[in-house]
Amino acid sequence: MKILVTGGLGFIGSHTVVELQNKGFEVVVVDNLSNASIDVLDGIENITGKRPIFEEFDLRDKPKVEAFFQKHSDVAGVIHFAASKAVGESVEKPLLYYENNLGVLVYLLQELTKKENANFIFSSSCTVYGQADELPITENAPVKPAESPYGNTKQVGEEIIRDTCKVTPNVKAIALRYFNPIGAHSSGEIGELPLGVPQNLVPFITQAGIGLRDQLSVFGDDYPTADGTCIRDYIHVVDLAKAHVKALQRLLNGENDGNYEVFNLGTGTGSSVMEVIQSFERVSGQKLNYKVVGRREGDVVQAYADTTKANRVLGWKAESTLDEAMMSAWEWEKKVRR
Numbered sequence: 001m002k003i004l005v006t007g008g009l010g011f012i013g014s015h016t017v018v019e020l021q022n023k024g025f026e027v028v029v030v031d032n033l034s035n036a037s038i039d040v041l042d043g044i045e046n047i048t049g050k051r052p053i054f055e056e057f058d059l060r061d062k063p064k065v066e067a068f069f070q071k072h073s074d075v076a077g078v079i080h081f082a083a084s085k086a087v088g089e090s091v092e093k094p095l096l097y098y099e100n101n102l103g104v105l106v107y108l109l110q111e112l113t114k115k116e117n118a119n120f121i122f123s124s125s126c127t128v129y130g131q132a133d134e135l136p137i138t139e140n141a142p143v144k145p146a147e148s149p150y151g152n153t154k155q156v157g158e159e160i161i162r163d164t165c166k167v168t169p170n171v172k173a174i175a176l177r178y179f180n181p182i183g184a185h186s187s188g189e190i191g192e193l194p195l196g197v198p199q200n201l202v203p204f205i206t207q208a209g210i211g212l213r214d215q216l217s218v219f220g221d222d223y224p225t226a227d228g229t230c231i232r233d234y235i236h237v238v239d240l241a242k243a244h245v246k247a248l249q250r251l252l253n254g255e256n257d258g259n260y261e262v263f264n265l266g267t268g269t270g271s272s273v274m275e276v277i278q279s280f281e282r283v284s285g286q287k288l289n290y291k292v293v294g295r296r297e298g299d300v301v302q303a304y305a306d307t308t309k310a311n312r313v314l315g316w317k318a319e320s321t322l323d324e325a326m327m328s329a330w331e332w333e334k335k336v337r338r
């Protein structure tokens, strides 16, 4: 069965391609390499023994999207990762984010509505919840006003899909709200490759650990948490990738409950910034150079998932511990910098 993975050479996409191929799916990747390296194809092939079909083009090119679906009329499902994801950049360049994250989504859905049967998985984010009133966060928690154009593209993206599904019964979709993906494949063949200064905690820590960054700034230690630092739900990227296969299979097998569903993907456990630093120090055997500085605008205090729905309905559960995920991220960092 042929599956289109957009952004399939990126961080989460590449790990998902591996899990799809491991389950016998035929994968076609579309990526414009704006935030990925062509070498990722080798990594995927080294792990799975199979090279996915690869088409390099920009999905903002609508005629190319149309031509793609004519050529690959046998695509049975689409997992849509391709997007721009830097929160800070989205504040500077909102239209780039609306064009890339929403324009492309519309083009894909326009093609899918033409099909007799279409199955669509969307990369959403826990940012849609903002600072939730209750923890852990269930899928029923209200969506709060977005803090950035990036966050807004995820909220509006979900609405675009929901509205489309409402009037198009032949399109079935699942939005997956990721908490904080970290780590790398245990083979060391693929992992996260941030361009420039990492925006996320774990790649910053591993880069600081290897000497690429002088010091990690911890943004605030006066939050109302046990050690005063912010709490997030860090999920191993391989666990996250496996959840995509489960969600896709649910749609392909017609097990879905309505043609638009939403799932949280996290571990269910919150870890503070200090606990993440301690995890790094444990698995790497070295001290991390960090300094507590002032709070950062827009940071929520705590966010961790209630994963009951994904556990029960998808039959999926995150298995890796924070230390295991951190170890894989550290092994990957050491390999890339060798």
Ligand SMILES: NC(=O)c1ccc[n+]([C@@H]2O[C@H](COP(=O)([O-])OP(=O)(O)OC[C@H]3O[C@@H](n4cnc5c(N)ncnc54)[C@H](O)[C@@H]3O)[C@@H](O)[C@H]2O)c1
Binding pocket: 006, 007, 008, 009, 010, 011, 012, 013, 030, 031, 032, 033, 034, 035, 036, 057, 058, 059, 060, 080, 081, 082, 083, 084, 085, 100, 104, 123, 124, 125, 126, 178, 179, 180, 181, 200
């Ligand atoms: N990484 C996270 O922390 C996180 C959290 C929540 C949600 N998400 C979402 O998950 C998805 C994947 O994230 P990721 O971390 O793997 O990002 P990534 O940047 O590593 O992967 C995205 C891929 O899409 C490609 N791409 C972007 N725009 C494209 C276009 N117009 N045409 C073709 N290819 C294009 C990039 O080259 C890249 O390979 C994104 O939608 C992101 O918003 C990520």
